[in-house]
Amino acid sequence: MIEHIRTNNVQRFTGFGELYDESRPTAPAEVIKILSSYLGRQPQTVVDVGCGTGLSSFLWLNDAASIIGVEPSDDMRAVALAKWEAMQRPANLQFVKALSHELELPAASTDIVTCSQSFHWMEPQSTLREFARVLRPGGVFAAYDCDWPPVVDSDIEQQYMKLTTLGHQLAVELEVEQEQAYKWNKEEHLSQIQASGLFRYAREIVFHNWEPCTADRYVKLALSQGSLQTALKLGAKELEAEAASFREIVEKAFAGEEKSILFGYRMRLGITK
Template sequence: MIEHIRTSNVKRFTGFGALYDGSRPTAPQEVIQILTAYLGRKPQTVVDVGCGTGLSSFLWIDDADQIIGVEPSDDMRAVAVAKWEAMDKPASLIFQNGLSHELGLPSGSADIVTCSQSFHWMEPQSTLREFARILRPGGVFAAYDCDWPPVIDWQIEQQYLKLTTLGDQRAVELAPEHEQAHKWKKDEHLKQIEASGLFRYAREIVFHNWESCDANRYVNLALSQGSLQTALKLGAKELESEAAEFRELVEKAFAGEERSILFGYRMRIGIV
């Protein structure tokens, strides 16, 4: 059963790597500041699991000796590798295929393991056992996620939620049961870390980050949600009219200008 879920979860991110990379937020510098503070030094090795297009891996390029981005989706990983190649292939950063519960890395080889908006796609307890195995004593695991939608305007946010909720519903209705993706609850991440018994300290940290955004990017933030993309691929044509209505509302509000939007973040950490 778990293997079916893992396969479906990986397949969910096929076909929209470029859209995802061009619209999703880059992890803020607070991530580095918080995790380096808990580690107590510059990390030698950071392993970014479920790294997608590398938005959360490139973040560490000047702040860790080695970064390993692990991503099972070929489409997502291809975008990350293309960006890495465009940077002249920095030796400190590599991307590899892998699943969270069997990373294939040596025991005690990592200082920090991160999951940026990805831990909810992983079976938590087998994943946490693998993370604890590869972390050095005193090493830090961090799962961090941003809240959706980003703060901008209540009417835009309301329409965003309407669109993505419909995408969730139609994805469930149209996908065969054995192909449906499964998400574990984000608000139970801390409980999962504590229940594993593998970490001597665990807590939740809340922070935020302002970013500049134009209308097209804000619309694409909604369109880059996996359930919406799944429903569209499965033929939910009614979502196209809802998306067009959402775009019209956003473009009217932005009026051709960039605006500041607020991403709220929730990080759950465990220290081995």
């Protein structure tokens, strides 16, 4: 059953790597500051699991001797590799295909393991066992996620929620049950870390980051949600009309200007024994 879920979760991200990369937020520098502080030094090795298009992997280029981006989706990883090529293949960064519970890395070889917007797609306990195996004593695991929608305007945010809720409903209705992805509850990340018994300390940290945003990007942020993409791929015409209406509302509110939007983050971390 778990293997079936893992397969569906990987396949969920097929076909919209470019859209995801151009709209989703780059991981903020606060991640480096927080995790390096808990580690007590600059990390030698960082493993970024479920790294997608690399938005959370490239972050570490100047702050870790070795970065390994782990991504099972060929589409997502292809985008990351194209960016890596465009940057003249930085030697301290590599992208590999693997699953979270089978990293194929030596034991006690890693200082920091991160999951940016991805831990909820992984079976938590088998994943945490693997993370604890590859982390050195005193190593840090951190799962961090955005709150949706990003802060900009109450009317826009209400329409964003209306659109994404409809996308989720249609995806559930249209997709064959055996092909549906499964998402573990983000609110249980901390309790999963604590329940594993693998970490001597665990806590939640809340922080935020302001980013510039155009109307086009804000619309694409909504469209980059997996449930919307699933529904659209399954031919949800009602959703296409709702997305077009949402674009009109956003473009009118932005009026051709760039706005600052606020991404709120919630990080759940554990430090190994």
